[in-house]
Amino acid sequence: MNKFMLIYNQMVDKIEKGEYPPSTLLPSENELKDSFQTSRETIRKALNLLSQNGYIQKIRGKGSVVIDITKMNLPVSGLVSFKELAEKMGREPITTVHELSLIHPDRELTSHLNPHPKDLIWKVVRTREIGGEKVILDKDYLLKSAVPTLTKEVCEDSIYSYIENQLGLQISFAKKEILIEEPTEEDHSFLDIDGFHNVVVIRSQVFLEDASLFQYTESRHRPDKFRFVDFARRRPTV
Amino acid sequence: MNKFMLIYNQMVDKIEKGEYPPSTLLPSENELKDSFQTSRETIRKALNLLSQNGYIQKIRGKGSVVIDITKMNLPVSGLVSFKELAEKMGREPITTVHELSLIHPDRELTSHLNPHPKDLIWKVVRTREIGGEKVILDKDYLLKSAVPTLTKEVCEDSIYSYIENQLGLQISFAKKEILIEEPTEEDHSFLDIDGFHNVVVIRSQVFLEDASLFQYTESRHRPDKFRFVDFARRRPTV
DNA sequence: AAGTGGTCTAGACCACACT
DNA sequence: GTGTGGTCTAGACCACTTT
Structure with a gap:
């Protein structure tokens, strides 16, 4: 691993363990340079x-202040799969696969996924169950040219870990859009949303390391189970 | 301005104008180094x-690919004030100030804003009107120790620009949480939400350059006017 | 083998905060 | 003035892709 990554990880540890307490200054860059025997x-x-x-x-002119993370509920927003998310929350997730098929893209899907002509698309429909209730409906569309094979077992576990660990592909970034919509008939038939009048819809485009778009996902959440945390800096860190 | 910032801005221009077309490679770092007469x-x-x-x-081993931004709806998520947001959307925003007062924090507010004992808090309640409809209710709480004076005129314009341009304070980062809730009586009395069963609630803590928390905001949106865009990288850019 | 981006170094000068 | 972080440089070596 990189030197700066090792140092970063060690310092995260120290901050989380309280060795660098909140609201205090870290050692200066010159002191850290000496103690880690590296360059500034x-x-x-x-x-x-x-x-x-x-x-x-x-x-x-002053130094680096440790931010009080006890006031900050969760890690920075990012690409988190359902499985990682559920595990972090300490719950046992149950995933049910309702559909796994190869389709030809229609016009709407083409606008989201930009396939080459004649590209086939994996369509995966899954529900996610937490605490005995089906609260998330995920509809994934993946380019077959990027993911040649896909099985029910993979979809029940984690498509992301299959893609990254088995296929050796690197997911690099995603664009997400969050909207509120009214439940569709499909939502009613797959989710436990009686008495709820809205669903939170997260539409994502996911890109690989070569900047190619390979996946489009529509994730529909029951509103009471939805929570999104964001940490944003006003100025870039360079 | 910094050299790297100038170069960044020029390259953004070229990408947006199509001089560096989507899906093509930028000049290599060594070529750019020479043409901008700087270091790598x-x-x-x-x-x-x-x-x-x-x-x-x-x-x-290959280069830097220009990402096709025509597929990416909006700029990266971040700290955007209502005024900036509305102007970007080309609409004339109307802000109405319903309350501007100095209060003592109660227990709940204390937990969000962490005031020193005896600190007074500015409470500002505003509605935001777009297209003739009141769709956003903003409740802001600001430490008087950070913002000594606040007027109705400032609140009708933009508190952020007052803080940064008049007071000379620098806002550095914010933590946001997005949730769905049922409308309160307050929502019903201030917003045009008849027929809507949910509101999108964005709770934010805003911090200054010295990492001090100075503002807590609860922003309540009518669900049909809410849209959040997020761009997330899986790995850090260092 | 040549070219690309990724990492690391040692040193310089600057803007800013403290005392 | 001293110490802090911010910027910039010139050079080196590495991992990876392409020819």
Whole structure:
């Protein structure tokens, strides 16, 4: 692993264990440079990562303040799969696969997924169950040219971990849009949403390391189980 | 302005104008270094900014691909005030101030805003009107110790621009939480939400440059006017 | 082999905060 | 003035892709 990543991880540990307490200053970049036996620019890379992820605030002329994370509910927003999410919340997730098929894209799907002509698309429809209730309906569309095979078992576990660990593909970024809609008949038939008047719809486009779009997902959440946390800096960390 | 910022801005221009077309490679870092007459590390800072903001994808051994932004609806999520937001959407926003008062924090507010004992808090209640309909209810709480004076005129314009331009304070980051709730009586009396069964609630803590928390905001949106866009990278850009 | 981006170094100068 | 973080440089070596 990179040197700056090792330093970053060690410093995250120390912050989370309270060795660098909230609202105090970290050692200066020059002190850290000496104690980690590296150059200042490498220290700065580690500190910039801490800053981007909401652990510290750098103040010119003063130092780097440890931000009080007890007031900050969750990690930074990002690409998190359902499985990771549920595990973090300490619940046992149940995934049910309702459909797994190869389709030709229609016009709407084409506008979201940009397939080459004649590309086939995997369509996966799944519900997610937490605490005995079906609260999430996921409709995934994946380019067959990127993911040649897909099985029910993979879909019941985690498509992401299959793609990254088995196929060796790297997911690099995603664009998401969050909207509120009224439940469709499909929502009513797959989810436990009696008495709810809205669903939260998250539409995502997911891209691989070569910037190619390979997946479009529509994730429909019962509103009472939806929570989104965001940490945003006003200025870039360079 | 910084050199890397100038280079970044120029390259954003070229990408948006199509001089660097989507899905093509940028000039290599060494070529850019020569043409901008700078060092490679400075070029890399500009490129990392482009990467963080979703303009390019860097691929080791190959180059930097321009991402097709026509498929990406809006700029990266971040701290955007209502005024900036409405102006971007080309609508004339109307802000109505319903309350502007100094209060002592109760227990719930204390937990969100962490005031010193005896700190007074500005409470500002405003509605936002777009297209003739009141669709957003904003309840802001600001530490008087950070913002000594506040007027109705400022609240009707933009509290943020007053804080940054008049007071000279720098807002540095914010933590947001997005949830769906049922409308309260207050929502019904201030907003045009007849026939809607949910509101989108965005609770934010806003921090200054010295990492001090100075504002807590609850922003309540009519669900049909709510849209949140997010761009997330899986790996850090360093 | 040549070219690309990724990492790391050592040093310089600057803007800013403290004392 | 001293110490802090912010910027910039020139050079080196590495991992990876392409020819």
